[in-house]
Every structure is written in structure tokens, then in C-alpha cells.
Amino acid sequence: MAERLSPTSYVVLGTIALRGPSTSYDLKRAVGRSIGYFWHFPHAQLYSEPQRLVDLGLLEAETEEGGRRRRTFRLTDTGRDELRAWLAEPTPEHFQMRDIAELKLFFNEVGAPGDVERLAREQVAAHRERIAVYEDMQERYTSLDAVAKRMITLRLGLEMEHAALRFWSSLLDEVSG
Amino acid sequence: MAERLSPTSYVVLGTIALRGPSTSYDLKRAVGRSIGYFWHFPHAQLYSEPQRLVDLGLLEAETEEGGRRRRTFRLTDTGRDELRAWLAEPTPEHFQMRDIAELKLFFNEVGAPGDVERLAREQVAAHRERIAVYEDMQERYTSLDAVAKRMITLRLGLEMEHAALRFWSSLLDEVSG
DNA sequence: ATCCATACAGTCCAGATCGGACGGTATGCG
DNA sequence: CGCATACCGTCCGATCTGGACTGTATGGAT
Structure with missing residues (x-):
């Protein structure tokens, strides 16, 4: 299961962990103002990735009924565990630069x-x-x-x-x- | 035409310009020992990219007849011009890091x-x-x-x-x- | 009220990229 | 000669990418 997760996945999990339940758009703004400074993200992924994580049981989605059907994502316990496990494990890869x-x-x-x-x-x-x-x-x-x-x-x-x-x-x- | 070229394209053009005519495998090794230190490359691209550049007229391919059908790529004049133009033009993008x-x-x-x-x-x-x-x-x-x-x-x-x-x-x- | 401009929110998609599995070919060695 | 091991190249599904596009609210000018 852990094999399926990319850094992007952890950015989503981590951002939700720090900020609480969020919509994709919330993520987009949050990432833009923070991680975006040192890690480039195309916003499209912040719309598709949470769904993947829901399928994996790491997030829960709650669909809002109002005029706009937004989906708010929150961490499941499994999701939090997964994030913590990742934080605790050694970091094998070396940083990569593109200049x-x-x-x-x-x-x-x-x-x-x-x-x-x-x-x-x-x-x-x-x-x-x-x-x-x-x-x-x-x-x-x-x-x-x-x-x-x-x-x-x-x-x-x-x-x-x-x-x-x-x-x-x-x-x-x-x-x- | 210039719009179709990615940094990868220039790595191929540049490497061939520095080393002379090369096969894809030559490129793979050369890149591994040089640019690879600061710019990650999956080798598969060093097999597909040269062909693209041939189609664009920036490289010429010469198919070797022996037991192994290897293709040796060399710069065309257009290719060299394209590379020089790129070297001479301003560099808008900022470096990106993934850590x-x-x-x-x-x-x-x-x-x-x-x-x-x-x-x-x-x-x-x-x-x-x-x-x-x-x-x-x-x-x-x-x-x-x-x-x-x-x-x-x-x-x-x-x-x-x-x-x-x-x-x-x-x-x-x-x-x- | 109605209209337009603008910011906000989300979707979509055709390429580009990715890495790893795989298949063939040479080379060395017992 | 037969096997193991490097060498060389291809292929493919999965992701990633950026930008075009759609739609929705807001607010000001008319």
C-alpha cells in the first residue's frame, strides 16, 4: 500500500493534517503559499490526488450539498498513521535540482x-x-x-x-x- | 519550432555537440557521468528523444549495418544553430528543487x-x-x-x-x- | 434591473515523463 | 560448449503536466 504513494500524496496528507479538513481549492491556495516556494505543483493534481487517497482509505470525502458541490477532505486514522510512518522513516533519496x-x-x-x-x-x-x-x-x-x-x-x-x-x-x- | 524543445532536447543536442556523434547508449553513459549529477534522467528518454530531433531536422541518424542495428546521431547545422540560439537567449525559469x-x-x-x-x-x-x-x-x-x-x-x-x-x-x- | 469585467473554483485532456520489466546480444569463464 | 553476467535497447501502463476551457459569484457602472 505504501508503495503507491508519491511525494505528492504526502503533500496532500500533510497539508490536510496541518490545516484540517480542506477542499481541493483550499489545498491549492495553501500549497501555493507554502510548499509551492520550494516544490512546484500543478494545481490539477490537487484535484485528482485527494480522490486517489480516498480510494486508498487515507482520506474521507464529504460532499457539500449547497449551490456548489464541493468536496471537503479529512484525514482518516489510517491516513494519519501513514503520514506519521512516512515522517518517521529514513529519507533515502537525495534532493534533485533542475537548473x-x-x-x-x-x-x-x-x-x-x-x-x-x-x-x-x-x-x-x-x-x-x-x-x-x-x-x-x-x-x-x-x-x-x-x-x-x-x-x-x-x-x-x-x-x-x-x-x-x-x-x-x-x-x-x-x-x- | 523552438517551442517544441524541452530541456531534455537540449541535453541531447548539447551532449552530442560536446562529444561528437553518439548512439543512445553513448548518451546514456555520458549523461550518467556528467549532467546526471545535477539533473535526473530516465534513460528511456535518451532513446526516444533523438528520434524526435531527427524528425525536427536537428539531428541526422546513421544506421550501422553490423550485428546490432545501432543508430548513431550527429548534429545538423540547424541543430547546432538551435543549440547556440538557446545558449544565447535569456534564462527565464528559476531553478527547481525537490527535497x-x-x-x-x-x-x-x-x-x-x-x-x-x-x-x-x-x-x-x-x-x-x-x-x-x-x-x-x-x-x-x-x-x-x-x-x-x-x-x-x-x-x-x-x-x-x-x-x-x-x-x-x-x-x-x-x-x- | 441589467450588463460587463473580474476574480474564484473546478474540469478536462493531449502530450510528456517516468521507471521498471523485459528481451535480445555479446563476452568471459569454468 | 554451456552458463552466467554484463551490455544494449524497447516497450508500456501509470503519472504528471500545464494550459485551455467552463461555469459561478461579486461588484460596480449604467
Whole structure:
């Protein structure tokens, strides 16, 4: 049974565990404002995945009768157990990165001479911008306690951004200096 | 035409540009030893993608007659132009990360009290190991000039690993200290 | 009241991707 | 010669993807 579950499944289970019963749209917004920062999600999956989890007995659905037939999903005990088991088990996979800029750098020999410098400039600017956004978020949120707890993951994102910035900056120095 | 190309397409084009004419299996090995470190590839795509690129006129295929019918792919001029154009154009997308450990950290409130500490320990160990592997690679390769050039991307990987290590270490300090 | 614009909520689908199972072919070794 | 083990390639169902599309509420201007 556990074999059938993907990270996506756990995102759904986990979000419902943190926020309580939710509709797909709730999930979409919640994910957008949180995990979405470090893990990309197409919203369509947040509509199909909960149904799968209902079939597996990890969620219960409650259909609302009003004008809009929405379905609210809540955790079953099995679902909560499954989530806890996942949290407790070792994490074998290593993180994966997909970085177009890094790909381009790898193939730079094939391109024109100035390309690396331009690429590096571009990346330095992009990372600086992201860092500013993150820091802004942190400032605005550190006061709210509940949210602050979850900000811990943002710190990792920030570390990553700084690492990338350092890399591209030093590359830029080497290339243009 | 350019719209039909995915990052995968450029990996194939780029690898052939760097290594010369290649079979799918050549690509598989080359990718495994290089880009594979920072960009995951299922091998099946390295068998289907080149054919697509032939259909688009970016590669030429040459079927070998011997016992095994292998197909060797080489760049066409159009293919080289397409690759160069891609290298020269701005890179809009931001890098994406998928990190199971980070997901678990995000949902940690739902789990047991000791989980974060265990997770952090685990990650510290894992990142240390990867760093060792990278550094070993660098040492072995810096002498070979052609390869050394391409090692530049490894430096980014290394920076990322260090960033992650710093993060999990400091988290571990906070949690267990 | 009626109309339009806009945000909100959900569905759908045709590709792209995925990984793993499988089947053939060479190579080495007892 | 026969077997095991790598090497090489194909195939397929299951997922994932993003974007187009439908419909529903809201609210302001007319």
C-alpha cells in the first residue's frame, strides 16, 4: 500500500493534517503559499490526488450539498498513521535540482564567447532578487508565531539562494575581472 | 519550432555537440557521468528523444549495418544553430528543487517529537558524504584539462551541498543542543 | 434591473515523463 | 560448449503536466 504513494500524496496528507479538513481549492491556495516556494505543483493534481487517497482509505470525502458541490477532505486514522510512518522513516533519496542556467553553463563551450558572462550576470541579478523577496517575507512573518515555525524551511531556500549567488558571482569575477 | 524543445532536447543536442556523434547508449553513459549529477534522467528518454530531433531536422541518424542495428546521431547545422540560439537567449525559469527531507521538515509538527533531530542527523551525514564524493572527484579530475573545464558545474553542486549541510547542522544544534 | 469585467473554483485532456520489466546480444569463464 | 553476467535497447501502463476551457459569484457602472 505504501508503495503507491508519491511525494505528492504526502503533500496532500500533510497539508490536510496541518490545516484540517480542506477542499481541493483550499489545498491549492495553501500549497501555493507554502510548499509551492520550494516544490512546484500543478494545481490539477490537487484535484485528482485527494480522490486517489480516498480510494486508498487515507482520506474521507464529504460532499457539500449547497449551490456548489464541493468536496471537503479529512484525514482518516489510517491516513494519519501513514503520514506519521512516512515522517518517521529514513529519507533515502537525495534532493534533485533542475537548473536551466547550470545546463547552459555545462554546454557553454558550444556557444559564443560572451555567453558565460551574460549568463552569470543574469543569474546574479535573479538570485539577488529572490533573496530580497525571501528576506522580505521573513520580516513580515516572524511576528506571527504559527507561521514562524514553518518559516524554518524558508531558511533552507535562502541558504540555497545564497550559495547560488556566491557561485555565479565568483564565476562572473573570474570571467569578467 | 523552438517551442517544441524541452530541456531534455537540449541535453541531447548539447551532449552530442560536446562529444561528437553518439548512439543512445553513448548518451546514456555520458549523461550518467556528467549532467546526471545535477539533473535526473530516465534513460528511456535518451532513446526516444533523438528520434524526435531527427524528425525536427536537428539531428541526422546513421544506421550501422553490423550485428546490432545501432543508430548513431550527429548534429545538423540547424541543430547546432538551435543549440547556440538557446545558449544565447535569456534564462527565464528559476531553478527547481525537490527535497523530500525539506517536505518532511515542513510537516514535522504532525509527527513524533524526536523526528526532526533524527532527520537532521540523517541529512548531515548524507550531505557530508556527497561532499566527500564531490571533492574526491575534483581531486581526481583537475589534472585532466578538458574535463576540468566542465568541472565548473560541479562547483555549484558543491556549494549547494555545503549550504544544505550548514542548514541541517545548525538545525541539529538548535534541536539537540 | 441589467450588463460587463473580474476574480474564484473546478474540469478536462493531449502530450510528456517516468521507471521498471523485459528481451535480445555479446563476452568471459569454468 | 554451456552458463552466467554484463551490455544494449524497447516497450508500456501509470503519472504528471500545464494550459485551455467552463461555469459561478461579486461588484460596480449604467
